[in-house]
Amino acid sequence: MKPAPFRFSRPEAAEEAVDVLRQHGWEAKVVAGGQSLVPLLNMRLTTPSVLVDINRVRDLDRITTTGGWLEFGALVRQRRLEDDPRVVAGCPLLAEAARWIGHPATRNRGTVVGSIVHADPAAELPLLLVTLGGELVARGPGGMRTIPAEELYLTMLTTSLAPDELAVAVRFPLMAPGTLYAFEEFAHRHGDFALVAVAVVLRPGADGRLAEARIGIGGAAEVPYRAREAEGALLASDAVDKAIDEAARLAAEQAQPPDDVHASREYRRHLVRVLTRRALYKALAGVSQDV
Amino acid sequence: MTGVELQSLPDRMEIAVRVNGRTVRRVVEPRLLLGDFLRQEAGVSGTHFGCEHGVCGACTVLVDGVAVRSCLMFAVQADGCDVRTVEGLEGDPVMQALQERFREYHALQCGYCTPGMLISAYELLLRGEARDERSVREGLSGNLCRCTGYSGIVKAVLAAARSGQAVAPPNGERGG
Numbered sequence: 001m002k003p004a005p006f007r008f009s010r011p012e013a014a015e016e017a018v019d020v021l022r023q024h025g026w027e028a029k030v031v032a033g034g035q036s037l038v039p040l041l042n043m044r045l046t047t048p049s050v051l052v053d054i055n056r057v058r059d060l061d062r063i064t065t066t067g068g069w070l071e072f073g074a075l076v077r078q079r080r081l082e083d084d085p086r087v088v089a090g091c092p093l094l095a096e097a098a099r100w101i102g103h104p105a106t107r108n109r110g111t112v113v114g115s116i117v118h119a120d121p122a123a124e125l126p127l128l129l130v131t132l133g134g135e136l137v138a139r140g141p142g143g144m145r146t147i148p149a150e151e152l153y154l155t156m157l158t159t160s161l162a163p164d165e166l167a168v169a170v171r172f173p174l175m176a177p178g179t180l181y182a183f184e185e186f187a188h189r190h191g192d193f194a195l196v197a198v199a200v201v202l203r204p205g206a207d208g209r210l211a212e213a214r215i216g217i218g219g220a221a222e223v224p225y226r227a228r229e230a231e232g233a234l235l236a237s238d239a240v241d242k243a244i245d246e247a248a249r250l251a252a253e254q255a256q257p258p259d260d261v262h263a264s265r266e267y268r269r270h271l272v273r274v275l276t277r278r279a280l281y282k283a284l285a286g287v288s289q290d291v
Numbered sequence: 292m293t294g295v296e297l298q299s300l301p302d303r304m305e306i307a308v309r310v311n312g313r314t315v316r317r318v319v320e321p322r323l324l325l326g327d328f329l330r331q332e333a334g335v336s337g338t339h340f341g342c343e344h345g346v347c348g349a350c351t352v353l354v355d356g357v358a359v360r361s362c363l364m365f366a367v368q369a370d371g372c373d374v375r376t377v378e379g380l381e382g383d384p385v386m387q388a389l390q391e392r393f394r395e396y397h398a399l400q401c402g403y404c405t406p407g408m409l410i411s412a413y414e415l416l417l418r419g420e421a422r423d424e425r426s427v428r429e430g431l432s433g434n435l436c437r438c439t440g441y442s443g444i445v446k447a448v449l450a451a452a453r454s455g456q457a458v459a460p461p462n463g464e465r466g467g
Contacts, residue, residue, distance in 0.1 A: 008302070190432040
């Protein structure tokens, strides 16, 4: 349970980090919080030759709100999602879901960007990125680019980042005042990876209808995804609260969850239905989870 | 840009880590876990490894004032940092109150999880998050105990919180 040997790079600037990645490609791995990567190293599930520790890279620890986005630099720790007033005010769904991410000690060190790029199918932050429609900001040898959520996740633990690219920030659209939201997760023990998680964001429109409906499902596929048919049912309805059961049914029907040692396909499908229903009721009631 | 070929990157580094107030200077491999550095190089064996992949919490220590899992951090990453283990919090009033309540409420049997449990509980108290049974159970959910069944631990932490020993976060800092 000790890692294989590796060489250590401790750059102090993003360009330096990218240069190491360019030189070593898939043999180099970036470490920031390490809460997802180091377990893999300890179990020798991955044995990179070079570890690029970015904890000393300048200017990556900022939270900023500009141009309608809430942006987190690559070194922003997950703990700040719970505490920072800009998160609570600008994107309250993130603040609410934060207490479900790992445990306090892992949130002290683990980073928002790190969880986003680690791409665990049952992780909360990738689900929230897809649900809210956020984007990743990456720096490579050729310069910067942004990757929208729908282009980021290819399959489990795999993003569209190139081996010589460093994720430097992630941004989420600011949630407009009056947006309804909820987050539901089921795990055997608090802090475990979700068996299924559901995030819901609803924007009320005119005459009791919805202007926008976003239902994100996590843990039920190789990547988090939006339950489009369920969203459609809500948008088509003129009495949204009466469409909840139908939306939950459609979300479960659309799901193709894995069958594994933690839960059967049928159980996960059941969880999709129950959690979607609960999240929609909670969002429409305008009730946040009591922390 | 200076060469970053494999051979020019270090496979051994000199680091200086302040452990319980004392600077420990060593040359180590980058893959040496912080917990192993504390136990073997710094000679503080209160910190235990239970799983070595971040799920059991037995290895939890304070690094620059916040609780972290010492199995998920390399010693080289703690270069220049201030690390506190249970041994280094002797005499701290919050830790003392916790330890007395642990004894009173039978919150330990074999003691293996206890150092990590105490550090996690200590941080809960400092953050004012030990409000009720639910918040304590949630806050300690990252620390596994195979002996006690947790109820003594929960009672001890709540008793410590209510004894008035919980204080505001030091220097107004919170978390990462």
